[in-house]
Amino acid sequence: MTPADERRWELLEKIGAYAAGELEDEEAREVEQLIFERPDYRRLAESYSRMLVMLSTLGNEPVEAPEVTVGYAVRRAYVSAFLRGAEDFIGALGLSYLDALVVYLGLRQEGYKQFS
Amino acid sequence: MSSDKDQALAVSASKGDAEAFSQLVRGHSRLVYRVAIRILGPQDAPDASQEVWVRVWRNIGNFRGDSAFSTWLYRITVNTCLSVRRKESRRKEREYAGEELPFLPEPPGGDADPEAAALGAGQREEIQAALGQVRAEHRAALVLRHMEGLSYAEIASILDVPDGTAKGWVSRGRAAMLVALAGESAE
Numbered sequence: 001m002t003p004a005d006e007r008r009w010e011l012l013e014k015i016g017a018y019a020a021g022e023l024e025d026e027e028a029r030e031v032e033q034l035i036f037e038r039p040d041y042r043r044l045a046e047s048y049s050r051m052l053v054m055l056s057t058l059g060n061e062p063v064e065a066p067e068v069t070v071g072y073a074v075r076r077a078y079v080s081a082f083l084r085g086a087e088d089f090i091g092a093l094g095l096s097y098l099d100a101l102v103v104y105l106g107l108r109q110e111g112y113k114q115f116s
Numbered sequence: 117m118s119s120d121k122d123q124a125l126a127v128s129a130s131k132g133d134a135e136a137f138s139q140l141v142r143g144h145s146r147l148v149y150r151v152a153i154r155i156l157g158p159q160d161a162p163d164a165s166q167e168v169w170v171r172v173w174r175n176i177g178n179f180r181g182d183s184a185f186s187t188w189l190y191r192i193t194v195n196t197c198l199s200v201r202r203k204e205s206r207r208k209e210r211e212y213a214g215e216e217l218p219f220l221p222e223p224p225g226g227d228a229d230p231e232a233a234a235l236g237a238g239q240r241e242e243i244q245a246a247l248g249q250v251r252a253e254h255r256a257a258l259v260l261r262h263m264e265g266l267s268y269a270e271i272a273s274i275l276d277v278p279d280g281t282a283k284g285w286v287s288r289g290r291a292a293m294l295v296a297l298a299g300e301s302a303e
Contacts, residue, residue: 009291012218016290020262040217047220051294052262057235058243059263065149069162073145073169074138080173081134 015041019048122185130177137176140185141169147186148193154259155197155252157244168196183273190266190274194256201252218298246296254289261286 001009017023018031035042102108122143128136148168152161171192179188235243247255253275260271272282 009288012291012294013287016294017287020290043219044217046222047218047298048290048294050220050222051290051297054235054239054243055258055262055293056265058240059154059259059265061235063146063150063153065145065165066162069149069165069169070141070145072166073141073173074134076170077129077137077141077173078134081132081137084132 012044015044016048019045020052119184119186123181126176126179126181126185129173130179137173140172144186144189147189151190151193151259151264152197154247154263155194155256156200157248160200164197164200167200168193171196187270187273190260190264190270191276194260194274198252198256218295220294220298221301242297242300246293246300249296249299250289250292254285254292257282257285258289258293262290 014023014027014031015035018028018035023031031045035045122140125136125140129140145165149161149165152164152168156164168189172189175192179185247259250258257271257275260266260274261268266274268279268282268286271286272279275282275285277285
């Protein structure tokens with residue numbers, strides 16, 4: 001981007017910030033002066049205001065997530081929770097069997113820690 | 117949904133409570149879908165929303181409640197949407213040569229006309245098409261600021277950038293959006 005392009009973007013952004021009501025006192029006054037002197041800048045500020053109204057109008061419109069998306073997320077969580085539970089159960093069962101086998105074979109000595 | 121309730125549900129969900137997770141999904145699915153549709157458009161939003169909830173379920177144990185659950189959810193949603201966009205070829209922001217200023221046509225009844233505030237199907241398409249021409253990070257910042265109404269501090273936290281960067285991205289996104297929208301309106 002050339003320095004001239006940079007300056008144009010800067011001006012474009014400044015008028016945008018003014019239209020959004022985001023400039024501090026002195027900067028806002030500077031832009032007001034520009035807008036007062038140049039009808040094309042005034043038109044630009046009006047275009048920004050129009051665009052911001054459009055964005056906020058669209059942003060306020062209710063949007064419903066498709067039921068299929070919600071249902072998929074919920075189902076997946078239930079399946080994952082079930083698998084997690086099953087994994088814990090099978091793990092605990094396996095350790096109990098291992099413990100039982102150790103006891104059966106008489107391999108456990110005093111002071112040995114259980115697997116589970 | 118209140119923040120305390122969200123917090124309690126998130127704690128239960130992190131322990132594998134699918135019912136608690138299901139309540140979080142039902143309470144916040146609109147937020148996720150709304151942001152996804154604005155950043156990605158209607159075609160990619162359903163898949164991205166599903167991916168968001170998969171990531172939420174996988175990472176809910178990392179939610180420590182330092183920020184509101186909705187802020188954490190916004191972060192995952194925006195990151196998911198941005199990663200979808202990164203997979204695609206880099207789009208170029210519409211160039212602004214600066215010879216002509218970008219103007220939007222005045223509505224037939226003027227700006228004061230209440231009917232001018234209601235958006236027609238054509239305008240919705242123009243806005244969505246114009247949003248698609250804004251660089252993804254700038255678009256996300258613009259959506260969070262002017263469509264979700266968030267503060268710069270919230271946007272900075274969601275995008276994980278300093279406040280000044282968030283402000284710069286919104287500003288650049290706003291200008292790029294006007295250039296794109298003026299181009300769409302002229303076509």
